[in-house]
Amino acid sequence: MVDVAALAGVSVKTVSRVVNNAPYVQPEVAQRVLAAVAELGFRRNHLASSLRSGQATATIGLLIEEIANPFYATIAGAVAEVASEHDTMLLIASSEENPAREQQLLRDLCARQVDGLLVVPAGDDHAFLCSEVERGTPAVFLDRPAGGLPADTVLLDNRGGANAGVRQLVELGHRRVGILLDSTAIYTMRERLAGARDALTAAGLADDRLIRYGIRDPETAARVVGELLDEPEPPSAFFALNNRISLGAVEELHRRGSDAALLGFDDFDLSRLLPYPFTVVAYDTRTLARTAAELLFRRIQGDRSAPRDLLIPTELVDRGLPRR
Amino acid sequence: MVDVAALAGVSVKTVSRVVNNAPYVQPEVAQRVLAAVAELGFRRNHLASSLRSGQATATIGLLIEEIANPFYATIAGAVAEVASEHDTMLLIASSEENPAREQQLLRDLCARQVDGLLVVPAGDDHAFLCSEVERGTPAVFLDRPAGGLPADTVLLDNRGGANAGVRQLVELGHRRVGILLDSTAIYTMRERLAGARDALTAAGLADDRLIRYGIRDPETAARVVGELLDEPEPPSAFFALNNRISLGAVEELHRRGSDAALLGFDDFDLSRLLPYPFTVVAYDTRTLARTAAELLFRRIQGDRSAPRDLLIPTELVDRGLPRR
DNA sequence: TCCCAGGCTGACAACGTTGTCAGATCCTCG
DNA sequence: CGAGGATCTGACAACGTTGTCAGCCTGGGA
Incomplete structure (x- = not known):
C-alpha cells in the first residue's frame, strides 16, 4: 500500500479510501491510485484490515462431524449459500465425533476471529464457549442441542x-x-x-x-x-x-x-x-441448515434477543406400506 | 494480552513467549501467566499473530463448484483430512461454475492470506492468479487443468x-x-x-x-x-x-x-x-484430492521445483456387461 | 578477582491497514 | 466580502501480536 501510495503520489490513507471506495476522493486521484494498484498488482490484506477495524472478518465457522458425509455436505452447501448471500466466507472443520477435537477446533475458530459459529455438536458440554459468546461471537447449534450453554438451537422434529x-x-x-x-x-x-x-x-x-x-x-x-x-x-x-x-x-x-x-x-x-x-x-436438510445460518446472521447483525429453539418439521413420504 | 501481562506482573512479550511456549521463561513466571490467561479467558488473536509474523495463516483455500455435490464433498473431506494433518484450517468457496465468481472468490481467498490454494477450475483463464503465485501463494489445480498459468495439476485419467x-x-x-x-x-x-x-x-x-x-x-x-x-x-x-x-x-x-x-x-x-x-x-476421488492436497503442502513447505502434472488412474469395475 | 556465556526479561518497533483529526481548498450564501 | 459548510487530503496513532535487541542476573572458569 505504501508502494501504491508512492507511485500514485498520494498518502496511504488516500489509497485506503480508494480501495474501500470511501467518499471524498477526487475522481482523477482515484484514477491514478487505481492505475497504481493495477500496475503493482496490489491486493488489500484482509487480515490487517479486520485487525484494525475491530471485528467483521466476514468469515463464519462451521463445525460438523465429517464433510464427506452427504448429510453434512448438504448442510455445508446450504450454509455456504447463505454465507455467500452475506458476502461471508466459510471456515469448515470436522470434529470426527470427537468432543476433545471439537473443543480444540471451536477454540481455534474463535482465535481466527470468526464473526459467528455454526455447530453440529459432537460433545455434550459446551460451557467453554460461554466466554466467547459473551465476548460477542454468536453461536447457533443445529441438529443436536448444545450442552451447558444458552444458545440458539435448530433441531429436526x-x-x-x-x-x-x-x-x-x-x-x-x-x-x-x-x-x-x-x-x-x-x-x-x-x-x-x-x-x-x-x-x-x-x-x-x-x-x-x-x-x-x-x-x-x-x-x-x-x-x-x-x-x-x-x-x-x-x-x-x-x-x-x-x-x-x-x-x-x-x-x-x-x-x-x-x-x-x-x-x-x-x-x-x-x-x-x-x-x-x-x-x-x-425432512429438508437444507431448510435445517439455512434456518440456522439465517439465525446466525441475524445474531451477527446485532440481534440480542433471548436464545431461540426452532424445530424443523418432518414429513411422512409414503412409498408403499403393506397392511398387516 | 496487555491485561494478562498486568495481572501476571510481566511484560506482554513474556506473555507472548508463554502462550507460544517459547524457551527461556522461568517455570514459575509461566505458571503465573497461565493462571492469568485462564482467569481472564485470554485467547490469542490469530489474525494479529499471522499479520506480525509474516505469513503462515495455517489456512488453505479450497475452491470447488458446489459443496453439496457428493463428488466435491468427497474432495472437501479428503482435503480437510490432509489439512488437519498439517494443523491447517480450510476455507471453502463454491464457484457455482461461474468463472467471474471463481475469479472473485480466488482473489478474496488470496486477500485472506491463505497459505495455498486448491482449485477445481470453473473458468479457463487463470492468468490473473500469476501475480499471487509469484508472490508465494502456491496453487494446485485438480480434476480440470488451469488455463494460462503454469501450475501443478492433478487430473483423472x-x-x-x-x-x-x-x-x-x-x-x-x-x-x-x-x-x-x-x-x-x-x-x-x-x-x-x-x-x-x-x-x-x-x-x-x-x-x-x-x-x-x-x-x-x-x-x-x-x-x-x-x-x-x-x-x-x-x-x-x-x-x-x-x-x-x-x-x-x-x-x-x-x-x-x-x-x-x-x-x-x-x-x-x-x-x-x-x-x-x-x-x-x-476412480478414487479421495486419492485425487489427497494427492493434490499433499502436493500443495509440499509447495507450502517450500518445494519450488517445476510444476507437476499428475494423473490418477481409473479402474474398470465389471458388474456385468452382456455380450452382443 | 574478572570475564563471559547462558538464562531470562522487557522496551520498542513493526506487520498492513483504517479511525481520528486537523488542515487545505473551494463554493455558496448572507 | 466574509463566514461557514462541503469536499478533499494527509499525519498520526492504533488494532494485537511478535521480531529484534539490549540489559539484567547468575554461575563457572581463568
Whole structure:
C-alpha cells in the first residue's frame, strides 16, 4: 500500500479510501491510485484490515462431524449459500465425533476471529464457549442441542416424525414393530426411539425385545433384520432409525422376498430406485441448515434477543406400506 | 494480552513467549501467566499473530463448484483430512461454475492470506492468479487443468478410462455404442468422449450419429436412451459419461426390460443395489484430492521445483456387461 | 578477582491497514 | 466580502501480536 501510495503520489490513507471506495476522493486521484494498484498488482490484506477495524472478518465457522458425509455436505452447501448471500466466507472443520477435537477446533475458530459459529455438536458440554459468546461471537447449534450453554438451537422434529411414522404402521394393523438403531448415546437416536416408543405405548404395543441397538452399518442391519425375521414371532414391520440402517434392511427384505413393512428415518436420493418399497420420515436438510445460518446472521447483525429453539418439521413420504 | 501481562506482573512479550511456549521463561513466571490467561479467558488473536509474523495463516483455500455435490464433498473431506494433518484450517468457496465468481472468490481467498490454494477450475483463464503465485501463494489445480498459468495439476485419467471401457464393449462384440454426455464445454466430458471415440475409431466403429449431447439430468438421459432404442438400428450398448446420466439410463433400460450393455463413468455408492447391471469406469476421488492436497503442502513447505502434472488412474469395475 | 556465556526479561518497533483529526481548498450564501 | 459548510487530503496513532535487541542476573572458569 505504501508502494501504491508512492507511485500514485498520494498518502496511504488516500489509497485506503480508494480501495474501500470511501467518499471524498477526487475522481482523477482515484484514477491514478487505481492505475497504481493495477500496475503493482496490489491486493488489500484482509487480515490487517479486520485487525484494525475491530471485528467483521466476514468469515463464519462451521463445525460438523465429517464433510464427506452427504448429510453434512448438504448442510455445508446450504450454509455456504447463505454465507455467500452475506458476502461471508466459510471456515469448515470436522470434529470426527470427537468432543476433545471439537473443543480444540471451536477454540481455534474463535482465535481466527470468526464473526459467528455454526455447530453440529459432537460433545455434550459446551460451557467453554460461554466466554466467547459473551465476548460477542454468536453461536447457533443445529441438529443436536448444545450442552451447558444458552444458545440458539435448530433441531429436526425427530420425536414427532418417528411418532407419526410408527402411528401409521399401527393404523395399518402392525402389532409387532422391529426397531433398529445405532447407539442411544446419539441425541437423534434417542429422540427418534422415544417418538416410536410413545406411539407403540399409546397403542399398548410396546415391546423392548424388538428393539435392536448398536447397528452401525448396512451389513449389520441386514443381519439383524434376518435374525428378527427368523424368530418364532417375527415383526411384521421394521422401523430403521437412519438411512444406513434402512439400506441394509432393504437389502435383506428384498433378498428374502419378505412382505414386511419398512419405515425409515432419513430420505435419500435414490430411494425410489431401490428394489423394496419403503416409506420414510423425510425432512429438508437444507431448510435445517439455512434456518440456522439465517439465525446466525441475524445474531451477527446485532440481534440480542433471548436464545431461540426452532424445530424443523418432518414429513411422512409414503412409498408403499403393506397392511398387516 | 496487555491485561494478562498486568495481572501476571510481566511484560506482554513474556506473555507472548508463554502462550507460544517459547524457551527461556522461568517455570514459575509461566505458571503465573497461565493462571492469568485462564482467569481472564485470554485467547490469542490469530489474525494479529499471522499479520506480525509474516505469513503462515495455517489456512488453505479450497475452491470447488458446489459443496453439496457428493463428488466435491468427497474432495472437501479428503482435503480437510490432509489439512488437519498439517494443523491447517480450510476455507471453502463454491464457484457455482461461474468463472467471474471463481475469479472473485480466488482473489478474496488470496486477500485472506491463505497459505495455498486448491482449485477445481470453473473458468479457463487463470492468468490473473500469476501475480499471487509469484508472490508465494502456491496453487494446485485438480480434476480440470488451469488455463494460462503454469501450475501443478492433478487430473483423472478420463481419456484412458473411457478408452478401456469402450474397448471392453467392443471386445464383447458390440458394434453400435450410444454415447451420452453433457456439454463438450466441460473438460472431463471432452476427454472421456475423446477416449471413447479413439476406441471406436480403432475398431472402425465410430459413428457420430450415436453421440447425444446436452444431457443434464437423469430424466433427459432416460428419454434419450428411449429414443435411441426406438430407432431402426438401435445401439446394443450405451456409454454414460457421468453418473447422473448413468442413473437415467439405468431407469429406462430397466423399465423396458432391455438387454443392452451399460457402461458408466463415475461409480456411486448404491450402484450395487440398482435394478440394472452396469459396469463403471471407477476412480478414487479421495486419492485425487489427497494427492493434490499433499502436493500443495509440499509447495507450502517450500518445494519450488517445476510444476507437476499428475494423473490418477481409473479402474474398470465389471458388474456385468452382456455380450452382443 | 574478572570475564563471559547462558538464562531470562522487557522496551520498542513493526506487520498492513483504517479511525481520528486537523488542515487545505473551494463554493455558496448572507 | 466574509463566514461557514462541503469536499478533499494527509499525519498520526492504533488494532494485537511478535521480531529484534539490549540489559539484567547468575554461575563457572581463568
